[in-house]
Amino acid sequence: MAAGGRRREQGVSAAPQLKVADLTKAFGGLLAVNQISFDVRRGEILGLLGPNGSGKTTLLNLVSGAMLPTRGTVSLDGRVLTGLAPHRIARAGVSRTFQLVRMLPSLSALENVMVGAVFGPGRVWGGEAEAIGRALLERVGLAGRESLHPAAMTYIDQKRVELARALAGDPQVLLLDEWLAGLNPTELQTGIALIESLHAEGRTVVMVEHVMDAIRSLCDRCVVMNAGAKLAEGTAEEVLSNPEVIRAYLGDEHA
Amino acid sequence: MIFSMQRREVATMAAAAAALAVLAGLPLADDGFWLALGISIASYVAMATAWALFSGPTNYVSLATAAFFGSGAYVVSALAESAPWPVILIAAAAVGALLAFAVGVATLRLSGVHFVIFTFGLAELIRQLVTWYQTTVTGSVGRYIFVEISAAQIYWQLLALCGLTFFIGWAIARSRLGFALRVIGDDETVAAHSGINTAQCKVLLFCISGTLIALVGAVMAPRFTYIEPSIAYGSMVSFQVVIMALLGGARRLWGPLVGVLPFTLLYELISGRFPNHTHLLLGIAFLLIVYFVPQGVSGLLVKAWNRMPWRRAAAAGSKA
Numbered sequence: 101m102a103a104g105g106r107r108r109e110q111g112v113s114a115a116p117q118l119k120v121a122d123l124t125k126a127f128g129g130l131l132a133v134n135q136i137s138f139d140v141r142r143g144e145i146l147g148l149l150g151p152n153g154s155g156k157t158t159l160l161n162l163v164s165g166a167m168l169p170t171r172g173t174v175s176l177d178g179r180v181l182t183g184l185a186p187h188r189i190a191r192a193g194v195s196r197t198f199q200l201v202r203m204l205p206s207l208s209a210l211e212n213v214m215v216g217a218v219f220g221p222g223r224v225w226g227g228e229a230e231a232i233g234r235a236l237l238e239r240v241g242l243a244g245r246e247s248l249h250p251a252a253m254t255y256i257d258q259k260r261v262e263l264a265r266a267l268a269g270d271p272q273v274l275l276l277d278e279w280l281a282g283l284n285p286t287e288l289q290t291g292i293a294l295i296e297s298l299h300a301e302g303r304t305v306v307m308v309e310h311v312m313d314a315i316r317s318l319c320d321r322c323v324v325m326n327a328g329a330k331l332a333e334g335t336a337e338e339v340l341s342n343p344e345v346i347r348a349y350l351g352d353e354h355a
Numbered sequence: 356m357i358f359s360m361q362r363r364e365v366a367t368m369a370a371a372a373a374a375l376a377v378l379a380g381l382p383l384a385d386d387g388f389w390l391a392l393g394i395s396i397a398s399y400v401a402m403a404t405a406w407a408l409f410s411g412p413t414n415y416v417s418l419a420t421a422a423f424f425g426s427g428a429y430v431v432s433a434l435a436e437s438a439p440w441p442v443i444l445i446a447a448a449a450v451g452a453l454l455a456f457a458v459g460v461a462t463l464r465l466s467g468v469h470f471v472i473f474t475f476g477l478a479e480l481i482r483q484l485v486t487w488y489q490t491t492v493t494g495s496v497g498r499y500i501f502v503e504i505s506a507a508q509i510y511w512q513l514l515a516l517c518g519l520t521f522f523i524g525w526a527i528a529r530s531r532l533g534f535a536l537r538v539i540g541d542d543e544t545v546a547a548h549s550g551i552n553t554a555q556c557k558v559l560l561f562c563i564s565g566t567l568i569a570l571v572g573a574v575m576a577p578r579f580t581y582i583e584p585s586i587a588y589g590s591m592v593s594f595q596v597v598i599m600a601l602l603g604g605a606r607r608l609w610g611p612l613v614g615v616l617p618f619t620l621l622y623e624l625i626s627g628r629f630p631n632h633t634h635l636l637l638g639i640a641f642l643l644i645v646y647f648v649p650q651g652v653s654g655l656l657v658k659a660w661n662r663m664p665w666r667r668a669a670a671a672g673s674k675a
């Protein structure tokens with residue numbers, strides 16, 4: 101990838117890159133995330149599934165440093181991230197998108213993307229940052245819209261810009277919070293292909309997702325959450341045919 | 356596009372330098388009313404621009420201007436007899452920077468409204484501390500300042516400070532820090548998650564702003580001849596700077612400049628015609644400004660400029 105610089109080995113390695121251990125977050129009496137542990141291997145796409153309110157976004161918030169856990173740790177390549185400020189975690193190579201897209205309204209699309217390159221782990225500046233921004237806008241299908249401002253863009257295009265921004269720092273781990281939600285069938289195919297291309301370049305991805313087609317075609321493994329706790333872990337086929345998972349998603353009468 | 360220095364920027368700089376050179380001639384033409392007015396305007400331009408360096412991008416309204424201004428003035432009163440002028444200025448800058456650093460670190464976790472109140476309280480607190488120190492240690496509240504310096508020299512130094520402030524603002528806008536500030540102003544969460552140390556950026560900027568304001572206080576100190584805390588730390592200066600910067604528009608480097616001019620004239624008019632109701636009328640004027648000109652005069656000017664026929668033609672041409 102032009103923007104990446106660093107090329108990664110193809111495929112999934114055995115060593116865990118991101119380790120989530122006993123992660124717990126209580127909001128008052130509510131255990132939004134309850135003793136969750138799992139590993140993500142380098143180059144793997146891990147799906148994070150679960151009904152609404154099961155704690156997926158909170159879990160991403162704990163990984164990205166937006167919130168401090170009540171208990172437990174997150175580590176990247178053996179280095180504990182928990183307790184670090186979000187900007188340190190970002191510089192360590194973890195970047196994210198937000199469930200409700202967050203654009204920088206006074207910046208153009210290109211500048212929005214450049215933010216990731218300038219301040220992320222890559223920390224480039226000048227023409228180099230601009231080149232990365234242009235290359236990534238093209239990659240997410242927004243070539244020619246560099247100078248548009250978010251207010252003039254559709255929600256979907258804003259999501260593309262946000263993904264490009266998250267990629268611009270050349271992160272080790274990418275956290276996507278329902279990035280495919282709200283796309284029409286054509287856009288969904290493009291979106292899936294895009295994430296597939298991240299996989300192909302060996303990037304590690306944790307994606308919160310509800311779209312079953314995307315989960316089946318993209319995720320190497322899945323973790324399913326329910327009411328804060330881990331309900332199941334395994335391949336997409338395994339977890340989606342797990343009766344407990346079906347019950348959690350659809351209610352008791354379907355199990 | 357935000358990196359390379361454009362021809363337009365070079366032209367702007369040349370024009371600014373020429374304007375400063377012309378303005379520097381003022382004391383040759385008059386050393387009475389107009390020079391006094393020039394000193395007043397130059398000091399407010401420097402302070403309002405320095406204020407907006409921090410408050411424009413962060414949207415944090417600081418009422419600590421009086422604290423920096425007063426501390427700069429007090430450094431002069433303390434060192435006037437014992438140190439040469441350049442050393443005094445360096446000391447004033449250092450005091451401003453340290454004070455801003457301490458306040459910045461202490462207020463990092465405060466949200467907007469709390470920040471306003473904290474900075475206002477800070478100026479009052481420092482005033483009380485200085486008063487207490489002077490009454491208990493030195494035995495008198497006031498101090499005389501004897502510095503061999505003419506009004507023209509004060510004016511020139513203020514002009515130089517204006518130039519320095521604009522140059523710093525311009526340099527910041529081209530730097531990583533400037534880019535970070537735009538991101539922080541838009542969405543602090545995104546800023547942090549993109550790798551920006553938001554706290555460091557804000558403290559750094561507050562230090563730059565506070566240093567410049569303390570320098571204005573130091574340069575202005577000899578004008579007072581006699582200072583006491585209620586003069587040096589008078590809270591009016593904090594409010595006036597806020598009003599001027601907002602009137603002009605705090606989001607553009609040249610915004611405060613175009614705010615200072617109408618405000619100073621308005622102030623002259625109101626305080627001349629209605630001396631008993633000056634503050635009331637200023638308050639009303641302030642409310643009207645915030646309500647009807649939220650982008651400031653500079654915002655109106657930019658809008659009007661973009662509506663000019665030749666601008667429209669240019670925009671249409673670039674689209675085609």
Ligand SMILES: Nc1ncnc2c1ncn2[C@@H]1O[C@H](COP(=O)(O)OP(=O)(O)O)[C@@H](O)[C@H]1O
Pocket residue numbers: 127130132150151152153154155156157158159
């Ligand atoms: N900042 C917060 N304060 C209090 N409760 C929260 C907060 N964020 C999330 N929650 C609660 O935690 C639970 C999990 O929410 P969330 O992580 O957003 O779920 P999901 O992303 O799986 O839909 C919900 O009950 C939600 O109301």
Ligand SMILES: [Mg+2]
Pocket residue numbers: 156157158199
């Ligand atoms: Mg969610």
